[in-house]
Amino acid sequence: MGPGILDEIQKPKRNLWAEEQMQKGTFGEGNAGIEFVASGGLHTVFIDESGTVWTCGVNDDAALGRVTQNVPDPNDPGSFLSVDDLTSIPQPLQSLVDEGFRAVKVVAGDSISAALSDKGELRVWGSFRVNEGSLGFASGLKHQFTPVPILALSHKPNDIEKVSSIASGGNHLSSSPPMAISTHGVLASSHNLVAKSSRGARYTAQFRRRSS
Numbered sequence: 001m002g003p004g005i006l007d008e009i010q011k012p013k014r015n016l017w018a019e020e021q022m023q024k025g026t027f028g029e030g031n032a033g034i035e036f037v038a039s040g041g042l043h044t045v046f047i048d049e050s051g052t053v054w055t056c057g058v059n060d061d062a063a064l065g066r067v068t069q070n071v072p073d074p075n076d077p078g079s080f081l082s083v084d085d086l087t088s089i090p091q092p093l094q095s096l097v098d099e100g101f102r103a104v105k106v107v108a109g110d111s112i113s114a115a116l117s118d119k120g121e122l123r124v125w126g127s128f129r130v131n132e133g134s135l136g137f138a139s140g141l142k143h144q145f146t147p148v149p150i151l152a153l154s155h156k157p158n159d160i161e162k163v164s165s166i167a168s169g170g171n172h173l174s175s176s177p178p179m180a181i182s183t184h185g186v187l188a189s190s191h192n193l194v195a196k197s198s199r200g201a202r203y204t205a206q207f208r209r210r211s212s
Helices: 017-023 081-088 095-097
Strands: 034-039 043-048 053-057 101-106 110-118 122-126 129-130 133-136 144-148 163-165 179-182 186-191 206-211
Touching: 034 101, 043 101, 053 081, 095 144, 101 163, 110 163, 122 186
Parallel strands: none
Antiparallel strands: 034 043, 043 053, 101 110, 110 122, 122 144, 129 133, 163 179, 179 186, 186 206
């Protein structure tokens, strides 16, 4: 659990890596720290005081929102960065940083994650799972490795509809979490996720909006 820790931690303890980053100013000026933490099945998502989203943990189903396999080492041409380092040591989601996305809340399911910005923007990444294994992210897409928007919210004159709240369940995006509530009182959810369960049922992944 974490860099150099290959055992379970039985009780809460100080996170020395986080404290070191605070002293370095990694999370912002003035020993800025961590504002929000969400725990998934085998991954963790957190927001620092600058609004940057960080992730660590298992990335088999794209839960970290970034690629961790075959990442070129900028300091050693022809070689690749260690997968263990890229997954066990928290890394920022650079794609969100590059678009100026300042997160205020994150949620995490088994292998699915989502982030909400201070402007009411929603980004989602990862993959859904069922008892039989990976379910997929959307129709024709098994894994979404980087954060993407999934909702096309309507606009009213001088009033842009925004997402105001998100919540996460374990392996679903339906009538129970994760779901998103917009500033126009619209509940957005996904339904009919692509799967073929042991009962033989097959579904098609879609994201939809419906009145609350």
